[in-house]
Amino acid sequence: MRGEAIDQIFVRTKHWLLSFLTNAPDWAQQVASSLLNIAAVLAVFMTLFALISVLERKILGRIQNRYGPNRVGPFGLLQPLADGIKLLIKEDIVPVRADKVVHFLAPIMMAAPTILALGVIPYGRNMTAFAIDGGILFFFAVGSATELAVFMAGWGSNNKFSMLGAMRAIAQMVSYELPLIITVLPVVMIVGSLSPDAIVEAQGGYASGFAPRWFVFTPWGAAAFILFFVSGLVESNRTPFDVPEGESEIVAGHMTEYSGFKYATFFLAEYFGMFAVSGLAVTLFLGGWHAPLPWLEVIPSYIWFFLKLGALLFVFVWIRGTLPRMRVDHVMGFAWKFMMPMAFTCILAAAVWHYQAHGISGWLWSLGIVLVVYLGLSRLLNTRRNLSTRTYRFAE
Amino acid sequence: MAGLISALILLPLAGALFAGMARENYARGIALFFNAITAILAVTLWRNFDITAAGLQIVERHAWIPAIGAEYVVGIDGLSLLLVLLTSLIFPFAFLAQRRGRGYCALMLVMQSALYGTFTAHNFVLWFLFYEMSLIPAFLLIKIWGGENRDRAATKFFIYTFLGSVAMLLSFLGIYFAKGTFDFAALAELGRAGPLLNGNLAWLAFAGIFLGLAVKVPLFPFHTWLPDAYETAPVGVSMVLTGVLSKMGVYGFVRLLLPLFPHEIRILGPWLLGLAVCSIVFASLAAWAQSDLKRMVAYLSINHLGYCMIGLFAVTASAARPAVEMQAALSGVFLQIFNHGITAAALFYYVGLLEQRRGLRGLGDFGGLMQRTPLLCGWMSVAMFSSLGLPALNGFIGEFLIFKGSFALAAAATSIAVLGLLFTAIAFLRAMQMLFSGPLSESCSAFPDLLRTEKWIVVPVTLLMFAIGIAPQFLFNIFNTTVIQMARLFA
């Protein structure tokens, strides 16, 4: 099959490279394999980072009816290079009263987990950098470390804006981590595995020959996907949930006292976080690297993956260009009063769907459950009332 | 599914503990939460209940005090299940009817537990324990949260029922010393085989148990505590008293008196039927003469229980006993138990709503409500029509079957008892006329109609009434096997 050759081209390349080491000891082979994976992932995503950073500015520009960067290189495509150079040669300022060690470690702690998290996502058929049994768990386990990093940044700077920003960030990240994880649970339940590869595998095939079996096409999956995506927005501190770095209130939140390359690292971590969450969303709900229609399978799997990823990233940017920032208490209330119950509902709906043998009746039932809870919640929460004046609980 | 019944009994007790310790405002929520769980358990019980199998099911048996023959035996047959379901239905309804504090909720939950126990226990000691356990919370609830005259009514209620209980306990001790067992099934077998006791002792024992149960039902002329108690009790308690507690008496008759003393009952048959007829006719007449709405409903409650009694006595007291008629009467009685539970509770609920709005509940204190609160009036009339036995609502089928059975078995008594149907109708129509129609009275002109929360309570209950009235098979399924078995037992 010709398609397979292109599809597996990267995998074969890696095997070919490793074949030079057949005589080396076992551990050396493993190290080499890992290094190759890491190098590939880093290379791809660094490029993507550069690309997205400029594309984001251009898309935002279009949304706001202006051009965006268009001076450096063709269509302004070399802008990130220029930015990088600028950041590298800037002075690295460390405040006098800062906790130096913590201040220094924070950006590293921030970037490392996001890069680690990228390792477990299957980018294509047989293309998972770090295929472990509990990949999903791994993703969240390392992901949860970023909160600590934010805290370190906030504390280490010894600046009240930083501290406030860090507190806000931690509060909202902790709150939204729960819906984020709980919305993953239905998928894990249905597939019966924590391994991303198995999850993607389970979404393969086509119902009645053409309809893809992606989970997003089930009612619970759609609901969970939306919840997951919103939580993902919060986790990566993107608009409309970017209160931690709300420049109009607290300068730049926990990043206030950072400059130069450390700042760039934060920036990179944010984008990598975005990639990781979007990648996981693609894996969990959008069928991973599967093609949407059977006859489109000739296009290699990784292309599909990156197409979907790109689409999600575009939505990220789109939302940033469209929605205003939410107030911090609304963000928190939304998590506990709406996201959590809905997330639990997804579990219930998925269970019903599963026990109705994945059939049409299950589909309708789960739709019913999701809808009932959604309508009930929206009735109960009465958004209009929630938009009334805020009472300040902790400010005295 | 062993342990289900025990869980059902214990959960409300745990709930009482929680509710008793909670903050005042939360107690009702906690009580409702526990009721939701017990309701789930009750439904589970229903689903696990094999409707085709005769006899006790889901039995749990542990040694308790072997020295006095006390044993922990709980199990359900159709009748028990029916009553358990009824209890699970009425209690949330009662809790929803009124917002009260923690003491109230805790006592109600204790009562609930006791009721579950009473309806599932099959050993006299255990049964009696639960039977009495329900009495004390009821007393306290009336005494503390009652309306006017609560002290008097509560004391009367307590002494009356307690005296009955004491008599019953003594009788049972007598039986125990004679036969050496407290187990219902064993006693029923003995009663079937021959007289339990000899001579006057038998009559004494019979009289004791009869007194205890007749007071509880209540049967004329042991009913005078009831109007006072129901009138003064808070609405939720009234609902439970009439909806469930009064069923304990009927249940006792079915479970204890009839199987144990078939001989005595047959001899006394005409008299007992006479008492039942008096219950029906006098109570409905008295209801007609009441000027207090709640008291009227209370009297009609006596009247409706009288139907149950006439059905039961007709089954056991008559000489010729065709199976069809016995089954009809028993089915009717069981259905009536359930129906009356719902309907009377609903009526008390509505009375409570009116009282909440007006502060008074005399029939003359209202007028022309239909113009102001059409929904309240409409739904309330449904309950009233259900209570007066309008077909297509739940009251009819039960009464029809009771009368069908008892007419064939005891025609004369039934002929008089049917008058009760007429007087009930008169009483209700009079109430409706005074409350709903005519010009809108000044004092009622600011009444709110049914609030949304109230609608959420009213609508399901009313739908249930319609469901039973139109497609009652699901209830019959519960107790049909039991009915057949009992008819065989009494034949």
Place this chain on the structure above:
Amino acid sequence: MSASAFVVIAIVTVAGALAAACLRKLIHAALCLVVAFLGIAAFYFLLGAEFVGLVQVFVYVGAVAVLIVFTILLTRREDEDDVGFNWGGVIVALAVFGVLSWAILKTTSLSIAPPAIEALTVKRIGQILMTDYIWPLQCVGVLLTAALIGALVLVMEEKR
């Protein structure tokens, strides 16, 4: 299970733990605690309990550590970092360590090599959790809920 890995992890873990217990600045101690926890997670990996290792990272680093630092933040006072040290505790701890290690070393049956086992998959853990350990699991669920509510009630502002 390589010895070199063990040595490295052990050193990192114990050092992290010691730092966590002894550092003056509370915040540094908390961060070192994270290091110690990561070390323990690494031990789990080494012992073949990957799932537990991931859970360890997830819960301790993601939740417990964050909780602790958050609390530090909420209860920050200028004089809190140095509020004295109880040397009696050190003696007790050392004594306990001495006796424990003495006892461990004395017990010769403990110096065994690990048997070869097949990997413990997440699926198997899940199955066992949902069958043999279903009641404990439920209880833990209730416990966590209770803890959540309890914690909320504790930190709720008192009514004025």
Place this chain on the structure above:
Amino acid sequence: MTPTLTLFLIVSAALFCIGLLAALSRRHAIFILIGIEMMLAAANLNFIAFWRFGAEPQQPTGVMVAIFSIAIAAAEAAVGVALVIAVYRHYRTTNVTKLDRLKG
């Protein structure tokens, strides 16, 4: 060479005692919490080690206990931290030596 069970136990004991040290010696309430968490973690390490070196590794009892213990530790941490905050609100201190209202 592979490490034996003894080594794991020694490390675990060391961790435990360090935790004990933190809990006994430091005056700050949060250190006590840290110490307790560390002791719990040490115990978990023991469970896992005994499971791995145990006679029946197919029966992952140790792993299960560790998982539950981690869950419980999380609950304990949450409540503990809440207590610290509550105490701090009330007394404006986190020094445990000053919290002796229960003195007999």
Place this chain on the structure above:
Amino acid sequence: MSPWIVDHLWLVPAVPLAASLLILSFAGSRSKGAAALAIIGQLIALVLAVAAFIPTLQEPGWRAFHNFTWFTFGENAVRIGWVLDPLAAAMLVMITLVGLCIFVFSMGYMAEDKNFSRFFAYLSFFSAAMLGVVIANSLLLLFVCWELVGLASYLLIGFWIHKPSAAAAAKKAFITTRIGDLGFFFGILWLYGSSGTLLFYDDGKGCLESAGLLAVGASATFIALLIFSGAVGKSGQFPLHVWLPEAMEGPTPVSALIHAATMVAAGVFLVARVYPLFSLGAVDGVTPSLTVVVWVGVVTALMAALIAIAQADIKRILAYSTVSQLGLMMVSLGVGGVAAGIMHLLAHGFFKALLFIGSGSVIHGCHHEHDIRKMGGLRRVMPVTFLTYAVGMMTLSGVPLFFSGAWTKEEILHQTAHWPRSQAPFYLMLAGVVLTALYMTRQMIYVFFGNRRAAAEHAHESPRVMTVPLIVLALGTIALSIVVTPAWPWLHAYLSGEPARFEIARLIQPMLFVSLALVAAGIGLGLLIYRRAGAFDPLERSQPALFRFLENKMWIDELYAHTVIAFSRTAAVLSDWMDRYIWDGFVRAFGSIGQAFGILTKGVDERGINAAVDEGVGSARGVGRVMSLWHSGQIQTYLGAVAIGMLALLLFYVWLA
């Protein structure tokens, strides 16, 4: 192979029921949609009724039924079902058609009412229940629908709930019919007990079929009479007729539909339905139960006709006329003319509905004035109403040829004349015919002729929505006469299950001339007496005592009020009193004995026992104070103690090992 409609006959009542529920649930209080919904429901019911009518034509005496189990108690099933036979089919068509006309009429008549929607919901509900009565194949189902019909009647009579008189009338209607229904209920119980089934037709096993009747045996007379008591209540027969005239408190369309055309006919229908029970063991077509039916009918018919002469309320006159006509039908049934009775019932349904909504149109035109003495001369102002009303009047009076009522009435007279037991009913019925013509003439003259008195000053013709139903009903009345003439007694044949033959000669019979003469006499007498009628009734002027007697309905209401009602009322008060004082008195007396005993024991307890206990408590406190010193409050000290304890334990174990 039975037609589709047989298995789905339940749809006929179900559609109006659904319409009613929909209106109650969703419509606002005054929405046109409610009326539309009700009318559409009724229209569908009409179509279905016609669909049900068609298969019954295929052969004489065709009958189909569908039975099913409603519920099972013990080992016994209660079965109900529906039946389709000529009787049911004819009734279905009549009810739905008349109902439809009246629904449309109501749209105009009730247009200003603020509970417009509710009215239509009730009407639809009534329609559903009535259709249920008609199709029931089980006495139980019939009873169920019967009671629901009663409920609907109750609701509609008391529709103007703010009027105390309406509420009282509604209550009276419900209770009076319920008295009859108690007898009916008994009859059902008895029948069920003796025959073991309540199904009418069940492949030979039903209670109206041979096996069932055999099982009933001699008790049939009592059962039949008990069932008849239900019919007496519902059809307003003496002595339970008192509620029907008062039922006119309801809106006029209600009177037209329920208290004239359909519901009150249910009693007649019931007797016709269970006729085999009445005629069981008949000798010469006479049984004791049928004799009772005849005499009740005769008394009712005459009495009501007499009372009607002295009434002033336009609707009450019609109400008494209805009572009288129902009596006539009962007589017909009693003497064995089932088909004749039902024919008259059908015809009556049309023309009485016509008369009632005609009167409704008059009332509407006269701004809700009911008193005929205040009307007059409306002939010119309300031509359509006048003409249609005249059709109705002539039909009711029995003017032959084009008016169906005349033929059916004649048929009844014919049957009555051949009753073997006695000729008295026949002659009394003849008198009734005269009276009917008389009071209708009186009404016509008062309302439409003469001067325009107070209420007629500003009268106006009703809108189209009200006159069209009038015209339809008038045409229906006339059209029906085609199938009821003796020359081609198609309807008679259809109902009694015989083939119909055309024979023009039968048109001319001696009876025709007799009745023609009587009708002419009645009308002539009326013209003579009321020719110059003004605000005062000529009869009142000449015979004041008799007039007052009749005007006050022969004081039957007062009689009841002072006997039956007063008695039960007293019984009620008495039983309440007994409850409070006698039964409760016993209890209180018993209680006071216990109280006395309690006071006695209280004294002993307080003085004696309490003091000793107090001493023992004090000494326990000292110990506690010492123990408390152990507690330093230092949590770390406690923790250290725990650690040391653990250490000790550890050492102990190691030492043991």
